[in-house]
Amino acid sequence: MKDDLGRRMKRDYEDALRLQLPRRTHVVIRxxxxxxxxxxxxxxxxxxxxxxxxxxQAALYLCQEMIGCRFAYGQSDEYSFLLTDFEREDAAxxxxxxxxKIVSVSASLFTGAFNWAFGSNGEKSPAAFDSRVMVxxxxxxxxxxxxxRQLDASANSLNMLASAHFPHGELAGKSTAEKxxxxxxxxxxxxxxxxxxxxGRAVRRxxxxxxxxxxxxxxxxxxxxxxxxIIPAMPQDPLRPE
Ligand SMILES: Nc1nc2c(ncn2[C@@H]2O[C@H](COP(=O)(O)OP(=O)(O)OP(=O)(O)O)[C@@H](O)[C@H]2O)c(=O)[nH]1
Ligand SMILES: [Mg+2]
Numbered sequence: 001m002k003d004d005l006g007r008r009m010k011r012d013y014e015d016a017l018r019l020q021l022p023r024r025t026h027v028v029i030r031x032x033x034x035x036x037x038x039x040x041x042x043x044x045x046x047x048x049x050x051x052x053x054x055x056x057q058a059a060l061y062l063c064q065e066m067i068g069c070r071f072a073y074g075q076s077d078e079y080s081f082l083l084t085d086f087e088r089e090d091a092a093x094x095x096x097x098x099x100x101k102i103v104s105v106s107a108s109l110f111t112g113a114f115n116w117a118f119g120s121n122g123e124k125s126p127a128a129f130d131s132r133v134m135v136x137x138x139x140x141x142x143x144x145x146x147x148x149r150q151l152d153a154s155a156n157s158l159n160m161l162a163s164a165h166f167p168h169g170e171l172a173g174k175s176t177a178e179k180x181x182x183x184x185x186x187x188x189x190x191x192x193x194x195x196x197x198x199x200g201r202a203v204r205r206x207x208x209x210x211x212x213x214x215x216x217x218x219x220x221x222x223x224x225x226x227x228x229x230i231i232p233a234m235p236q237d238p239l240r241p242e
Contacts, residue, residue: 021097024086025135026142026231027068029102030149031110033077034128040077042122046160047197054118055079056213059203061113062106063211067094071230073146073217075153075200076160079110082142084232099133107131139234143220143227150220153200158190204230 021027033039043051059072059079068083068091085093095101107129115126136142155176162171162179165186171179183190190198196215206212218226 017100019099021093021099021102021133021135023093023097024234025084025137026139027083027085027093027097027133028080028136028142028145029066029083029106029131029133030078030080031062031107031129031131034130036077036127039121039124039127042124046164047157047194050118051077052196052201054114056201056203057117058110058113060211060213062110063203063205065109066106067092069094070205070232072203073149073200074202075149076156078149080146080149081106082146082231086234087232102133103131106133139231142231143224146227147220150200154198157193157198161188161190161193 040048040051055074055077059074059081062079062081063069063072066081066083068085069081070084071082073080083094085091095105110131111127111129114129118127121127136145158176158179159171162174162183165188166182170182174182180190196217199217199219202214202217203211204214220227
């Protein structure tokens, strides 16, 4: 009776929403701080090194935990991870591609590791992160995905710097060039800020040292070789004529 009930509950309800990723493709997972405008309220502005370090540590931990992880890129309160499962015939996909497992476990591992690394934030509640997963089959689109996140990094970074020097109302409707001009008028130069706060940071695999945090990443669309050297290419389709 109990076993029958369990089988029926699983089949009728649990398995009904079971979603599976396709195999042999690029998988991207993005993790983002939940309500971080609140969580970061008392932190150093415009850029908080302690926050960035804790995000990097959480990303490093996740890179080591996720089967098939190749690369991670982070900025502001988010980190994106690239996973692949096509390098070898018998390569595994994390949780066999079970979407609910992938998003829930990635968010919880990242959340746990971040809070551990960050420590207490005064009286505040612990930080929480959401997670989403997507499949991007084309290698060039994976590259575009990371170009997009880095463009967002630079825009966020400029906005953070501007909002540390001007009230919200004065910045509303201002273009990127105008924000740069406003900052220059106060003797502040965005270009002189730390590279990783302008471009974001990466966790990548180094042949000698294993997983490493990289604070000196290039501007992706000025140095295409960086991402192209990291994003794995699919092996040739065996059906293709010789
Ligand atoms: N003080 C400070 N804040 C930061 C730093 N990096 C990111 N943030 C804040 O993190 C927030 C990230 O914004 P979003 O992810 O768009 O918004 P959110 O409030 O997290 O909301 P959801 O992601 O939708 O849950 C922004 O409000 C930034 O101000 C930092 O170095 N210092
Ligand atoms: Mg957020």
